[in-house]
Amino acid sequence: MFFIKKAASRPLIKKIRHTRQRKSLAFILDSFQKRFLTGYFGQFSDIYETLRSSKMIEERNTGFYKSQMKLVESEMSHLTYNIRKLFNSCNPILYNVANYYIQTQGKHVRPLVVLLISKATSIAPKIPNWNDGLYNKYNEPISSTNIVNDNDPDKPLSSYEIPMDATETDIYPSQRRLAEITEMIHTASLLHDDVIDNSHIRRGMPSGNHVFGNKMAVLAGDFLLGRASLALARLRNAEVIELLATVIANLVEGEIMQLKETIDKEDNEYSHFSDVLNKYLKKTYLKTASLIAKSCRATALLGGCTSEITDNAYLYGKNLGLAFQLTDDMLDYTISEDTFGKPVKKDLKLGLVTAPVLFAWEKYPELGPVIKRKFSNDGDICRTHELVIKSQGLQKTKELAEKFCNKALDSLNLFPMSPSRLALQELTYKVLNRAE
Numbered sequence: 001m002f003f004i005k006k007a008a009s010r011p012l013i014k015k016i017r018h019t020r021q022r023k024s025l026a027f028i029l030d031s032f033q034k035r036f037l038t039g040y041f042g043q044f045s046d047i048y049e050t051l052r053s054s055k056m057i058e059e060r061n062t063g064f065y066k067s068q069m070k071l072v073e074s075e076m077s078h079l080t081y082n083i084r085k086l087f088n089s090c091n092p093i094l095y096n097v098a099n100y101y102i103q104t105q106g107k108h109v110r111p112l113v114v115l116l117i118s119k120a121t122s123i124a125p126k127i128p129n130w131n132d133g134l135y136n137k138y139n140e141p142i143s144s145t146n147i148v149n150d151n152d153p154d155k156p157l158s159s160y161e162i163p164m165d166a167t168e169t170d171i172y173p174s175q176r177r178l179a180e181i182t183e184m185i186h187t188a189s190l191l192h193d194d195v196i197d198n199s200h201i202r203r204g205m206p207s208g209n210h211v212f213g214n215k216m217a218v219l220a221g222d223f224l225l226g227r228a229s230l231a232l233a234r235l236r237n238a239e240v241i242e243l244l245a246t247v248i249a250n251l252v253e254g255e256i257m258q259l260k261e262t263i264d265k266e267d268n269e270y271s272h273f274s275d276v277l278n279k280y281l282k283k284t285y286l287k288t289a290s291l292i293a294k295s296c297r298a299t300a301l302l303g304g305c306t307s308e309i310t311d312n313a314y315l316y317g318k319n320l321g322l323a324f325q326l327t328d329d330m331l332d333y334t335i336s337e338d339t340f341g342k343p344v345k346k347d348l349k350l351g352l353v354t355a356p357v358l359f360a361w362e363k364y365p366e367l368g369p370v371i372k373r374k375f376s377n378d379g380d381i382c383r384t385h386e387l388v389i390k391s392q393g394l395q396k397t398k399e400l401a402e403k404f405c406n407k408a409l410d411s412l413n414l415f416p417m418s419p420s421r422l423a424l425q426e427l428t429y430k431v432l433n434r435a436e
Helices: 006-014 019-037 044-051 054-086 092-103 109-120 133-137 173-197 208-212 214-233 238-259 270-302 307-334 355-363 367-372 380-390 393-414 419-432
Strands: none
Touching (some): 054 419, 092 173, 092 208, 092 214, 173 208, 173 238, 173 270, 307 393, 355 393
């Protein structure tokens, strides 16, 4: 049996000055030894099958996932503070409303994914003659500060940021800023969604519109989008700006699709089911997956990655986002309101059709009229819930989510093997199993 002694490999590693290369080589050498010790000579991409085993699932439940997330612990710990500085306002009322959802500390899945993609692609191939020098100006105004800050010249819009040693992280400052922008856009969408849905609970607390009123919630959401757009422009990358600008439009388009009837009057036959499901998935992409997908591509662009890597970063985010929403649809049926942090059966009460209901309609066509009247008659919600369970609508929804998770994992195969790639794989499985 052939062994690579760690002691023998360390002098070679120490000779490499660049932190990224040093860490990558150490990981590769350790991984190479493990392959010999286990008699495993296959491709690293086959780790996908290993992660699916019960042993790895058990490890995840006992802290493996948590330890992987420590890869971006420093960046995540500064996230909320930096976001607050980005939307700082001379109007205290506006600041308080905008800050309300930030301080409730949600899951922060979107910035987490952006940071992990940033780290995972840091050792990926770069485009020729790429230089990140331009993007180090991400905090500098493009226009004259006298114009940009005309309402309050003494309070610059660029945020103060806790200094971080660039040699101790694989993530560029512009990529950290993108993670913050992504969370700001998401938070703005929550403020607007809660007004549209007349929600009273968000993240286990009274919703923003319930506390401050609809008008202030809408204005605060608009304000967050404005400040996010300002920070986005300062990244000085035209394609990144284009990507995130289309995300904001996608959010509105998806909301309009959701407000319309999912099943049209002529959609009475089972033959129309695939069309209706595709319509639902398109809406889901616009409302949920677009932000994740385009942010993943954007951070790969900011890292100077090749088109092959940026394309696969996008595909990972797209498929992860679709799977995330599908499992979210299942949560409406599988967990309590206290655990969920928002009302259960909310979608049915709002007359919204989700994947579990569509799969129930596929088996029980009589559910069609109930869907068309948006579950408005007495007993409609209970009957629909019963048919969802009876039809295995939840199981079929999970199978569809698993399909998208598999596609997301496939997209990671072109990424260099690293702890960050493993963390993204773990995150994908966590998304799939969150409804259990």
